[in-house]
Amino acid sequence: MSAVDAKIVRTMCPMNCHPTFCGMQVEVESGRLKTLSGDKDNPDSAGFLCVRGRATSEIFGNPKRLLYPQIRDDRRTDIWRRVSWDEALDFMAKRMRSAGPEAVGLWAGHGGFTVGSAVTVQLMQRFAHMYGCQNWHPAMVCWGLGGFGVGLTGALKVNTKEDMAENSNMIVLWGANISSQPNTARHIVAARRRGAKVITIDVRRTEAAAQSDEVFLIRPGSDAAFALAVMHVIVTEKLHDSEFIEAHTVGFAELSSHVLPFTPAWAAAETGLEEGQIASFARAYASTRPAMILLGGSSMHKSANGWHAARAISCLPALTGNFGVAGGGLGPRHGAHSAAMCWCGRPLIPTVLWRSGVIAR
Ligand code: SF4
Structure with a gap:
């Protein structure tokens, strides 16, 4: 083996993180991996590699790898x-x-x-x-259904993690566990240092909870109930953004009547939260601009009809005029595409859709 054989290859982490993969620099000698490190020149990850990325080196030459076909x-x-x-x-x-x-x-x-x-x-x-x-x-099996839900409401495009770091004044990590997208974590931390409030809604305490000012632990499968009650408070207390709704959405009248029965008291029984917690979250979200919801990529949508939660939650930015603004909308969802702006520079404004027959425009 000679030093001539050695070369540095610039590549990407092969794991499945989204919205972006991290850059890697790999030193290869005589066709074998010698060292592996984060690529400091990568404009996004800037040298960061999480524990999963660093463990990639264990894949090469691992005797447990399946390399040949087998028949049972x-x-x-x-x-x-x-x-x-x-x-x-x-x-x-x-x-x-x-x-x-x-x-x-x-x-x-x-x-x-x-x-x-x-x-x-x-x-x-x-x-x-x-x-x-x-x-x-x-x-x-998982995030496709969540994507289907947010797609029905017209909100597939998300704001970027850099935008979150710079502009969001509230970040709601709704079922979003930062160990599934560690490259978003430092942007959440940066926003918090700037003074942004971080709220976690989840069924268990995750790493995200440690970075949060407030944590709401709800019963599994009750995300849609929580979101419906939040909409109930926003609509009945007239905290919604009428101008935005008028200009960019359809179906508000139908949505308003639909959420009337879903009071915080009803949602308290469904979610396990207290009535007052639900109302105070709704008021805080509606009164903070810009507020970004980072919707979890997978777990929330793995129950029967779980994708309805994605539909309900993605109505919230439209109700409060948080779509199409820097630091607002939906955050960099696992698997989502970041494109808050159109090629012509105008914001892409998603719209409300709730129940069949109400179409986004
Ligand atoms: S966050 Fe970790 S696993 Fe994901 S792309 Fe970066 S290094 Fe790889």
């Missing part, structure tokens, strides 16, 4: 035999032919989908189209 002939056992790629492909082709394309579905593993690059998924999709079988989107 009897599903009642845990006995696997190593086979050649040809045998594995013949095995799959035979099974698929005997089932027929209408009875075959492809489902990319989450790792292949997120870490394995878009190319893996695109090739699978092409194959499914050519063969005529189903192709299932791996996101549908």
